[in-house]
Structure formats: structure tokens, C-alpha cells
Amino acid sequence: MTAEKKWVWDDRYDYLRDTRDLYYNEDYLEFLVRIVWKLDRPVDMIDFGCGYGYLGLKLLPLLPEGSTYTGIDRSGELLKRARDAFQGTSYRAEFVEADLEGEVELDRRYDLAVCHALLLHLPDPVRTLGRMAGCVREGGRVICFEPHWIGGMAGHQSGEGDASEVVPLGVLQKLYEDGRQRTGRDGNIGLKLPAYFSRLGLRSVECRVSDKVNFLDPRSGERERQELFHALKQEGVGTMPGERGDFVQGLLDRGLSLREAEAQYEAERLYAERFQVDSPLAYAPGMKITFGTVGPQRIEGSFLKF
Structure with a gap:
């Protein structure tokens, strides 16, 4: 059985x-x-x-x-x-x-x-x-x-830099719409x-x-920061994209150009490097x-x- x-x-x-x-x-x-x-x-x-x-x-x-x-x-x-x-x-x-x-x-x-x-x-x-x-x-x-999702991705702000460096909305919108067309899930x-x-x-x-609006404040208490940092990581905020070759190939299979796929990998890698428990981050x-x-x-x- x-x-x-x-x-x-x-x-x-x-x-x-x-x-x-x-x-x-x-x-x-x-x-x-x-x-x-x-x-x-x-x-x-x-x-x-x-x-x-x-x-x-x-x-x-x-x-x-x-x-x-x-x-x-x-x-x-x-x-x-x-x-x-x-x-x-x-x-x-x-x-x-x-x-x-x-x-x-x-x-x-x-x-x-x-x-x-x-x-x-x-x-x-x-x-x-x-x-x-x-x-x-x-x-x-x-x-x-x-x-x-695309509205949620526009609600990321890490520190005081330009959000477009780590969250390229145009490519993400393309990927989300591709996912809906392939699976029906939107x-x-x-x-x-x-x-x-x-x-x-x-x-x-x-x-x-x-x-x-969630704010990870470097000046807040240790426990408060750790709990919010953990929740944000669980949500997928600032996670490492994995092995470069596999990541890029997966995006190529979903219709991105090589330039777009490599740029997306670099954006997610940069976000993961910047996002630490003592980093200021606002997420809406x-x-x-x-x-x-x-x-x-x-x-x-x-x-x-x-």
C-alpha cells in the first residue's frame, strides 16, 4: 500500500x-x-x-x-x-x-x-x-x-539608494505575465x-x-530586528538567487534575453548582499x-x- x-x-x-x-x-x-x-x-x-x-x-x-x-x-x-x-x-x-x-x-x-x-x-x-x-x-x-505582485515589488526601498538597482520592475512584470500564460496562476x-x-x-x-509598511530599523532592539528580518527573508525579500548558470538558464527558458537574465541575476545578488539584519529597509x-x-x-x- x-x-x-x-x-x-x-x-x-x-x-x-x-x-x-x-x-x-x-x-x-x-x-x-x-x-x-x-x-x-x-x-x-x-x-x-x-x-x-x-x-x-x-x-x-x-x-x-x-x-x-x-x-x-x-x-x-x-x-x-x-x-x-x-x-x-x-x-x-x-x-x-x-x-x-x-x-x-x-x-x-x-x-x-x-x-x-x-x-x-x-x-x-x-x-x-x-x-x-x-x-x-x-x-x-x-x-x-x-x-x-508587481505593485508589491514597487514597495521595496533598501537604504537611500535607487530601488531600480535591485528591483527591475520591467523584467519582473514580464516574468509574472509569462508565469500566468504558462500556468494560469496569476x-x-x-x-x-x-x-x-x-x-x-x-x-x-x-x-x-x-x-x-514594514521598516527594518538598524536602531531598533535586537530581538525586534531579528524577528522582522526573519519574516522578510521568509517572504523572499533579499534572498540569494542561487547558482548563476542554473538561474540564468531558467530565465532564458522563460523567454528573457541573455542580457536580461544576467542583469536580473546581478540585481538579486546585489539585493541579497545589501540586505542584512542591520540594514535599513522599508517594505510595503x-x-x-x-x-x-x-x-x-x-x-x-x-x-x-x-
């Missing part, structure tokens, strides 16, 4: 735990819940690709008492982490192990359908958005926290979601930008937060299957 194949995210808990706090200040999430979304009554929330329950742990303390949380994820390992994190809390939460790219049946009983950094990993994100909208009651919301999906929401018939579509990831309201459903039946 062969062992069950592990899902790729089963071993990524440390990365997820260490990097999530790079994106939002607590008061900004409170502002969204109470001022922008005006969630003043208990809600039933479902989290697509919930991982270890990050969004639930962040939003439930801000939501009215009596709100519930359902997390769905393919990774059994991350769901174990989620159950452990919610154990001992007073929150009403349940977790479902399921492949969101497969056939999933969900009752239309939720007030909120949310996801965080999920859709960029899917080859058909609009299909999953349809599932999210399909399980929300009329008048409820779909809320997606998703990146716009790291720039954050700014495309408003159009996708509109296509699906959601109303009152808006998009916000996360507020947090600029996560995009898109939300829209579900109108009358055109699909009959109490269960919606996509």
Missing part, C-alpha cells in the same frame, strides 16, 4: 505563520470591519483556503459576538494547526478538508465568503470566485485579500479582481490596499482587498454546485 501523497502546503505552516503579519496593522482590519463593511450583527463566515485559520483568528475578535467561522482547505496538516489554534477559544468554528478545485457542494447560508492569498495559486480563479459567491446569502459579501490577480467581481454580477464592488506589500455584495441568485435549488 503506497503512502498518501502530501499536499504542497502541508509543510508551509512556518512560512505562513511568520509572514502574515507583514500585511496589516490591527487597527486597519478593525477599520474595515466596523467602518467600511459595517458588520454590526453576527455573521456566518466561510474561509476558502483557510490554512491554519489566519483570517478567522484575525476577524472573529472584531466581529459581533455570535459570529461563526467555517474553514475549508485541502491541507490536512494546516487544518490540524487550525483546530489547535481555535481549541480553548469561545469561537464557533468548524473545519472541512476538501479540494477547492474539485467538486464541492456548499449550502447558500453564509453572510461572508473570504479568502486570503488563495486565488493567485489557482489556474481558474474565476471558478472559485463563483463558488464563493454561490454560497453567500443575498446581501452578503465576498471579500478577497490577494496580492498584486500573482497580479489583486488588481484584476474588481473586474472579475463585476463579471460575476456582484454589486457595489470596491478595492482597498493594505496599510502596513500593498495587499489588495476586493469586496462586493451578492445580489439575487439566478441559480435554482438550495445547493449550488460548480
Whole structure:
């Protein structure tokens, strides 16, 4: 009997735990819940690709008492982490192990359908958005926290030098778009979601930008600097590009010219050399937060299957 194949995210808990706090200040999430979304009554929330329950742990303390949380994820390992994190809390939460790219049946009983950094990993994100909208009651919301990679790369500033020396945006945009064309997975999906929401018939579509700017301050305490430096490294900031020949060949295979590939290698090598624990660095990831309201459903039946 062969062992069950592990899902790729089963071993990524440390990365997820260490990097999530790079994106939002607590008061900004409170502002969204109470001022922008005006969630003043208990809600039933479902989290697509919930991982270890990050969004639930962040939003439930801000939501009215009596709100519930359902997390769905393919990774059994991350769901174990989620159950452990919610154990001992007073929150009403349940977790479902399921492949969101497969056939999933969900009752239309939720007030909120949310996801965080999920859709960029899917080859058909609009299909999953349809599932999210399909399980929300009329008048409820779909809320997606998703990146716009090229915008995030423009949010790097190392010291006082020119950012273009270490972050060549033109080549990166070309690589990101190549990746989408080859795999369907789109790291720039954050700014495309408003159009996708509109296509699906959601109303009152808006998009916000996360507020947090992380500053690695050489004058801050040792522990504070080490923790932020570690999180930024986990995020991929200032990491060494690896063996030169393999790196360049990989970019050639993705359509860059030899000059472009070698320049990209040098830029990433320079960034890695400059970025040390005692280096000043400002990083604003600029996560995009898109939300829209579900109108009358055109699909009959109490269960919606996509």
C-alpha cells in the first residue's frame, strides 16, 4: 500500500505563520470591519483556503459576538494547526478538508465568503470566485485579500539608494505575465479582481490596499530586528538567487534575453548582499482587498454546485 501523497502546503505552516503579519496593522482590519463593511450583527463566515485559520483568528475578535467561522482547505496538516489554534477559544468554528478545485457542494447560508492569498495559486480563479459567491446569502459579501505582485515589488526601498538597482520592475512584470500564460496562476490577480467581481454580477464592488509598511530599523532592539528580518527573508525579500548558470538558464527558458537574465541575476545578488539584519529597509506589500455584495441568485435549488 503506497503512502498518501502530501499536499504542497502541508509543510508551509512556518512560512505562513511568520509572514502574515507583514500585511496589516490591527487597527486597519478593525477599520474595515466596523467602518467600511459595517458588520454590526453576527455573521456566518466561510474561509476558502483557510490554512491554519489566519483570517478567522484575525476577524472573529472584531466581529459581533455570535459570529461563526467555517474553514475549508485541502491541507490536512494546516487544518490540524487550525483546530489547535481555535481549541480553548469561545469561537464557533468548524473545519472541512476538501479540494477547492474539485467538486464541492456548499449550502447558500453564509453572510461572508473570504479568502486570503488563495486565488493567485489557482489556474481558474474565476471558478472559485463563483463558488464563493454561490454560497453567500443575498446581501452578503465576498471579500478577497490577494496580492498584486508587481505593485508589491514597487514597495521595496533598501537604504537611500535607487530601488531600480535591485528591483527591475520591467523584467519582473514580464516574468509574472509569462508565469500566468504558462500556468494560469496569476500573482497580479489583486488588481484584476474588481473586474472579475463585476463579471460575476456582484454589486457595489470596491478595492482597498493594505496599510502596513514594514521598516527594518538598524536602531531598533535586537530581538525586534531579528524577528522582522526573519519574516522578510521568509517572504523572499533579499534572498540569494542561487547558482548563476542554473538561474540564468531558467530565465532564458522563460523567454528573457541573455542580457536580461544576467542583469536580473546581478540585481538579486546585489539585493541579497545589501540586505542584512542591520540594514535599513522599508517594505510595503500593498495587499489588495476586493469586496462586493451578492445580489439575487439566478441559480435554482438550495445547493449550488460548480
